Amino acid sequence: MAEPGTVHAELDREADKARAKAARGSTIRTGGIVVGLAVLVVVVNALTHGHFLTPGNLTNVLRQITYNAILAVGQTFVIITAGIDLSVGSLIELTGVVMATFANAMPFGGFFLIVATLIVGLAVGCAAGIVNAIPVVRLNLPPFITTLAMMLMARGLAFKLSHGQPVPLKSDAFNNIGTGYLMSGLLGHIGLPGIPIAVLWMLAIVVVFGIVLARTRFGRYVYAIGGNEEAARLAGINVPLTKTLVYVISGGCAAVAGMLLMARFSSGSPQTGIGSELQSIAAVVVGGTSLMGGRGVIVGTFFGALLIGVLNNVMDLINIESYTQEIVLGAVIVLAVVLDELRKRYLSA
Numbered sequence: 239m240a241e242p243g244t245v246h247a248e249l250d251r252e253a254d255k256a257r258a259k260a261a262r263g264s265t266i267r268t269g270g271i272v273v274g275l276a277v278l279v280v281v282v283n284a285l286t287h288g289h290f291l292t293p294g295n296l297t298n299v300l301r302q303i304t305y306n307a308i309l310a311v312g313q314t315f316v317i318i319t320a321g322i323d324l325s326v327g328s329l330i331e332l333t334g335v336v337m338a339t340f341a342n343a344m345p346f347g348g349f350f351l352i353v354a355t356l357i358v359g360l361a362v363g364c365a366a367g368i369v370n371a372i373p374v375v376r377l378n379l380p381p382f383i384t385t386l387a388m389m390l391m392a393r394g395l396a397f398k399l400s401h402g403q404p405v406p407l408k409s410d411a412f413n414n415i416g417t418g419y420l421m422s423g424l425l426g427h428i429g430l431p432g433i434p435i436a437v438l439w440m441l442a443i444v445v446v447f448g449i450v451l452a453r454t455r456f457g458r459y460v461y462a463i464g465g466n467e468e469a470a471r472l473a474g475i476n477v478p479l480t481k482t483l484v485y486v487i488s489g490g491c492a493a494v495a496g497m498l499l500m501a502r503f504s505s506g507s508p509q510t511g512i513g514s515e516l517q518s519i520a521a522v523v524v525g526g527t528s529l530m531g532g533r534g535v536i537v538g539t540f541f542g543a544l545l546i547g548v549l550n551n552v553m554d555l556i557n558i559e560s561y562t563q564e565i566v567l568g569a570v571i572v573l574a575v576v577l578d579e580l581r582k583r584y585l586s587a
Contacts, residue, residue, distance in 0.1 A: 268526055268538040270577070275545050282552045289555060293430040303547035304440040305330075305495045307540055309518035310525070311447050312491030314539045315484040317522050318451075318464045320531025321374065321381035323485065326492040326518055328392035329366055330511030333359040333496035335396045338405040338506030347411045355412075359493040366392060367489030368482060375478040389515065396508035404505040415439075416501030436498045443494065447487070448536035460484060464531030520567060521546055524574045546570070 337359040373379040419432025451457040462470040525542025527534025
């Protein structure tokens with residue numbers, strides 16, 4: 239009988255192969271996104287007579303993509319395992335309402351209120367992730383159905399708890415997180431208002447989970463499950479646990495986005511996250527993650543969210559109405575999927 243250490247070493251080697259294969263394709267796709275984004279920025283800046291590349295507008299773009307990028311990070315883990323999470327938009331609403339209600343009930347404020355409120359929000363979001371995962375890993379139900387059910391339940395709970403109205407925050411402890419800037423004085427000399435604190439939260443999540451996915455054993459297992467779940471199971475990977483954790487990560491990311499939106503608008507609203515689940519899926523797909531599972535990187539998802547944010551900002555600058563914007567976004571998603579399929583057919587080794 240093989241020694242446990244030998245088994246784990248072999249398991250890690252197999253998982254590394256799956257991750258390396260995924261990384262090669264993801265690098266190509268991410269490079270394509272970056273090139274496309276650079277071309278788009280140059281063209282758009284010319285069309286808007288230089289109004290796009292102003293410091294204030296660039297800061298605004300980063301702030302706008304913050305919430306979608308955070309959601310899309312969690313969604314990336316789920317989609318790499320060949321799943322999907324339709325509940326994240328509703329979880330923004332539910333966690334926002336719960337956190338606002340909790341914060342209003344606490345007798346203390348300041349940093350401790352922020353930490354306690356975030357812990358409550360994460361508990362709700364992660365618990366919802368576990369509920370999403372149980373039917374998937376235990377009953378083999380399609381993630382589309384289970385997360386759709388959670389989407390409806392979470393939105394209904396958010397409306398019920400808030401009586402259909404936003405829950406205003408009584409404390410001003412969250413103001414700096416939602417609308418504050420760092421280094422305002424220093425960056426003000428070059429025309430920048432500063433670095434939005436919410437953007438720093440986004441960057442921290444992108445970096446941390448990018449490392450988790452690319453450099454840890456857990457990340458290797460996520461790729462292995464998405465590449466071939468049965469083979470991963472036979473290789474000894476704890477598939478139920480790994481898949482449960484990816485939904486927990488997705489729910490946790492939704493809770494963080496919910497707190498940042500609550501802080502920005504000084505209230506927890508049962509309507510804040512409507513449509514966010516589709517935006518996050520779009521960012522993941524445009525960022526090069528395969529809906530069939532097994533391929534994708536967090537940095538690609540970030541650039542996907544950035545590309546969508548730039549497109550939305552540009553269409554606002556040139557006064558394109560919202561319905562046309564949705565048509566353009568849909569076309570971009572289809573184009574991204576088609577280009578990825580062409581790459582697989584004609585460029586893959």
